[in-house]
Amino acid sequence: AQKVTQAQTEISVVEKEDVTLDCVYETRDTTYYLFWYKQPPSGELVFLIRRNSFDEQNEISGRYSWNFQKSTSSFNFTITASQVVDSAVYFCALSERGGNQFYFGTGTSLTVIP
Amino acid sequence: GAGVSQSPSNKVTEKGKDVELRCDPISGHTALYWYRQSLGQGLEFLIYFQGNSAPDKSGLPSDRFSAERTGGSVSTLTIQRTQQEDSAVYLCASSLTSGPSYNEQFFGPGTRLTVL
Numbered sequence: 001a002q003k004v005t006q007a008q009t010e011i012s013v014v015e016k017e018d019v020t021l022d023c024v025y026e027t028r029d030t031t032y033y034l035f036w037y038k039q040p041p042s043g044e045l046v047f048l049i050r051r052n053s054f055d056e057q058n059e060i061s062g063r064y065s066w067n068f069q070k071s072t073s074s075f076n077f078t079i080t081a082s083q084v085v086d087s088a089v090y091f092c093a094l095s096e097r098g099g100n101q102f103y104f105g106t107g108t109s110l111t112v113i114p
Numbered sequence: 115g116a117g118v119s120q121s122p123s124n125k126v127t128e129k130g131k132d133v134e135l136r137c138d139p140i141s142g143h144t145a146l147y148w149y150r151q152s153l154g155q156g157l158e159f160l161i162y163f164q165g166n167s168a169p170d171k172s173g174l175p176s177d178r179f180s181a182e183r184t185g186g187s188v189s190t191l192t193i194q195r196t197q198q199e200d201s202a203v204y205l206c207a208s209s210l211t212s213g214p215s216y217n218e219q220f221f222g223p224g225t226r227l228t229v230l
Contacts, residue, residue: 004156035218037221042223043203043223043224044221044222044223044224045205045207045221046221047218047219047220050218091156091157093157101147101159101162101170101172101173102147102157102159102219103159104149104156104157104158105156106154106155106156107155107156
């Protein structure tokens, strides 16, 4: 079974629109970590955020915000006032305590149209 | 170096040939990971090294795949008798301490492998 599901394969928005990227995860561990990575056209993955399972506070960083809800096993990512430079593939990932690997979703390709 | 480096950036090979892909992690990072990213897919875990411990090879897809890490630094991923389905981008990542649970991974630019 897929541990991390990103149901949105591709999203297109017009510049300055807000956009939310969905991430649903599955784990039996009580301690786990969730991550978002950005993969721009250049190809190199860039770390955006890490959230542990004990911290459900939402986080805002500039135009980026993350909504972590354990009740629905979701860790959604919102970009406010999108810009063309936000165009990239965004990956959500899960790491379970004691594990050596990440479980990545299949990614959401975001295109911001000027 | 400032980040994780990988070489070559692109590799084209013929079916049946062996290939070696190299990864230089960030200096001081004890953990090193290899992933495979096929076209339009997420990242598939291959192997994990932590210091001098035995590597976690649970993600290697077949015995044609192997990896080593010399001196706790540079790593080489070897694919023997390449097949067309091996065509993908191979990504290397390193992190400061053991296990991804506590530290984010820093990724290299990847090696794009094409098997003809």
